[in-house]
Amino acid sequence: MQKSDKDGLYRVIFSRRDVRREFLADEIDNETISKILYAAHYAPSVGFMQPWDFIVIKSREIREQVYKIFQKANAEASEMFDGKRAKLYNSLKLEGILDAPVNICVTCDRDRRGSVVLGRTHQMQMDRYSAVCAVQNLWLAARAEDLGVGWVSILDEKSLKDVLQIPDNIDIIAYLCIGKVSHFQDTPDLQRFKWQDREELEKLVHIDMWNSNIDDELIESIKANKKFPQQYSSN
């Protein structure tokens, strides 16, 4: 592909953020929503299964019900951390359910192609993973359209299914908040607020097998390219 295409992709990947604080209430036009849904729909899927559905939630009333589910789960989650960590946890904003004008719930219909699915025979999670690929495509397309996306995972699945009237045999994969933003942060919130540092990539790369100590030029190349992501974003 041409340099401009590569630059576009890398700019999107390295400046994408999990947005919670910067949402604006401005409406998103339907054409833009349809574009990011097409991006999701063109994700890879096991056996070309396309197991996903997308529930696009604009209703304030429904988002308020989802927000209550978040509040309950978040209070439970907060109890699981101790001392300083609990204090920091409670100071973080972890969702934008009411701030973002559009929420999208991505689901996985595990029975969509019957019980035997090409490529899922030895790895039953593959359909769920396909739906996650759709989430990531949607997220990147949204970033390209200058829309922020935040993935809210602190939710009780059963309660969420009740509110959205999702049948029992359908799995919830992701609940996403989507909206225009005041700005995109240069660094992920959890890095910025010192919850967790970014790992050095070279420590996560193994050559030929786990923890092999083979001296490989790839590791040198990873170290030499340490500034590659920063070319496209500040961090």
Next chain:
Amino acid sequence: MQKSDKDGLYRVIFSRRDVRREFLADEIDNETISKILYAAHYAPSVGFMQPWDFIVIKSREIREQVYKIFQKANAEASEMFDGKRAKLYNSLKLEGILDAPVNICVTCDRDRRGSVVLGRTHQMQMDRYSAVCAVQNLWLAARAEDLGVGWVSILDEKSLKDVLQIPDNIDIIAYLCIGKVSHFQDTPDLQRFKWQDREELEKLVHIDMWNSNIDDELIESIKANKKFPQQYSSN
């Protein structure tokens, strides 16, 4: 973002393929591999957990061992289909383990940040889903670099762990074949060979809740934008 960035992203998303037949044996330079690994490493992750590792396999000997694991699993899988479907299954090429010069195994270390992880408290699969997001970022970056990627899921996880010496507590998320290609197909193999058609997106989109019949302009916009993906790829 600028139009050229958006165009680049959409071109990558809509022309990405799951490659099996078109791999060339040509070596991939380490700088390019390091770039696609950085793209993976900048995926979103629950609690900024970054639970992934990447085993980059160039060794022919190890790829031959993996290929044997595939052959065994694929023979088992083939038995699960009947009649015409079995015949079609057997005619499909479902991996490029030996054809592609580089294989990458993406894993998930579920214990990387202890047992309580921000955002994983109510959805224990979130760490695996983070690793899948890394796979999708890698896949898109590879496409931008004109490299084909094929995800091989017809593998027994335990056997693969033995060959790659992956510890018990680490999960395998994806096994990817990566290489230069003769060309990219316009349509997914499984669509081309009539295994499975592509769904109409508007049938997979719900408004506000599952199966709601609310007449929404978004559905009209999705229908009106049916040719959007084809602007960037033939199908």
